[in-house]
Amino acid sequence: MDQFALPVQKLIEEFEKLPGIGRKTAQRLAFHVLNLPEERVTGFAKALVEAKRKTTSCSVCGNLTDVDPCRICSSAKRDHSVICVVQSARDVAAMERIREFRGVYHVLNGLISPLDGTGPDDINIKSLIKRVAHEKIKEVILATSPTVEGEATAVYISKILKPMGVRTTRIAQGIAVGGDLEYADEITLYKSLEGRREI
Amino acid sequence: MDQFALPVQKLIEEFEKLPGIGRKTAQRLAFHVLNLPEERVTGFAKALVEAKRKTTSCSVCGNLTDVDPCRICSSAKRDHSVICVVQSARDVAAMERIREFRGVYHVLNGLISPLDGTGPDDINIKSLIKRVAHEKIKEVILATSPTVEGEATAVYISKILKPMGVRTTRIAQGIAVGGDLEYADEITLYKSLEGRREI
Numbered sequence: 001m002d003q004f005a006l007p008v009q010k011l012i013e014e015f016e017k018l019p020g021i022g023r024k025t026a027q028r029l030a031f032h033v034l035n036l037p038e039e040r041v042t043g044f045a046k047a048l049v050e051a052k053r054k055t056t057s058c059s060v061c062g063n064l065t066d067v068d069p070c071r072i073c074s075s076a077k078r079d080h081s082v083i084c085v086v087q088s089a090r091d092v093a094a095m096e097r098i099r100e101f102r103g104v105y106h107v108l109n110g111l112i113s114p115l116d117g118t119g120p121d122d123i124n125i126k127s128l129i130k131r132v133a134h135e136k137i138k139e140v141i142l143a144t145s146p147t148v149e150g151e152a153t154a155v156y157i158s159k160i161l162k163p164m165g166v167r168t169t170r171i172a173q174g175i176a177v178g179g180d181l182e183y184a185d186e187i188t189l190y191k192s193l194e195g196r197r198e199i
Numbered sequence: 200m201d202q203f204a205l206p207v208q209k210l211i212e213e214f215e216k217l218p219g220i221g222r223k224t225a226q227r228l229a230f231h232v233l234n235l236p237e238e239r240v241t242g243f244a245k246a247l248v249e250a251k252r253k254t255t256s257c258s259v260c261g262n263l264t265d266v267d268p269c270r271i272c273s274s275a276k277r278d279h280s281v282i283c284v285v286q287s288a289r290d291v292a293a294m295e296r297i298r299e300f301r302g303v304y305h306v307l308n309g310l311i312s313p314l315d316g317t318g319p320d321d322i323n324i325k326s327l328i329k330r331v332a333h334e335k336i337k338e339v340i341l342a343t344s345p346t347v348e349g350e351a352t353a354v355y356i357s358k359i360l361k362p363m364g365v366r367t368t369r370i371a372q373g374i375a376v377g378g379d380l381e382y383a384d385e386i387t388l389y390k391s392l393e394g395r396r397e398i
Binding site: 005008011013014017019025028030031032034038043044045047049050051052064065066067070071089090092096097 | 202203204205206207209210212213216217218219224226227228229230231232233235237240241242243244245246247248249250251252253254263264265266269270287288289291292295296
């Protein structure tokens with residue numbers, strides 16, 4: 001016989017489909033949910049559906065938003081001449097957390113990765129070029145992660161944008177703040193040496 | 200401004216309320232859900248609500264079930280004269296996984312814990328005594344966890360059941376299979392010595 005009642009089994013399976021959630025954790029989460037009052041459970045279900053239904057990609061920058069254009073693209077307080085190019089909407093959130101960047105974003109929704117079959121046309125590069133061509137852009141900051149794919153994507157974009165006369169920069173790579181020189185890998189250490197500045 | 204669109208923020212908060220899910224994991228899960236096709240998301244939402252709505256406690260044993268009495272209590276293939284007493288519905292599932300126990304269960308839905316203010320009347324002990332008094336029960340296996348509360352609950356129940364003339368047993372405590380004697384704590388080692396059997 002089944003170990004759990006069918007509706008419980010189904011819920012466990014749904015939790016198991018989430019990334020990083022194994023069978024045991026899925027069971028723990030499902031039983032936690034079953035112990036909640038019904039309105040809490042329906043609230044959770046509603047949040048799931050509404051988050052999916054009420055959000056779209058911003059038609060300007062590609063960021064995840066509930067209004068189009070997104071709040072950043074339509075804000076008069078932001079500097080629309082500086083575009084920060086990131087891989088995903090989560091990276092926008094990470095950048096916003098530092099409360100330092102006052103420009104706007106461009107979300108690629110992916111990185112160039114020949115191994116995964118993702119080419120330049122599969123991510124939002126064309127719309128970025130269009131923005132640079134039609135708007136008055138002073139600087140494009142390439143803020144993809146310093147991985148092989150992130151680096152390749154940044155190089156690819158910079159090669160297109162530079163001839164267009166726009167200043168193209170890349171975020172600094174080096175030892176993380178609080179990190180230990182001794183444990184840094186060679187490439188990171190090299191990058192931190194290469195990117196040294198006068199103090 | 201908010202880092203995320205409001206519906207996304209709400210979903211992240213819902214995930215964060217789950218046990219063992221922190222802010223970063225909640226964000227990861229929420230963005231994973233947003234990348235799913237809409238029917239997958241509504242499926243998840245439906246599973247949540249249905250698991251809550253369609254399950255109740257079995258009126259006989261207290262196990263979580265979608266039919267009453269539960270499939271184990273109403274099965275003719277099970278030995279209804281042997282009751283295995285466990286803390287929760289999850290423990291029933293754990294016992295069922297070993298495919299060895301053919302009796303029925305009694306789910307306490309808690310343990311006696313004076314520190315948390317949980318007394319014998321707050322968990323399903325009365326219904327267990329009623330079952331032993333009115334049904335032909337040969338053995339009651341006390342399978343609560345070997346923690347302070349689990350032990351206290353088992354001792355409490357055995358003191359009531361033994362005078363009723365029913366055989367009352369406790370699951371064995373000792374070194375876990377594959378475990379290392381060297382790393383076992385003193386009490387576990389003592390229990391494994393005390394419970395030794397001839398081979």
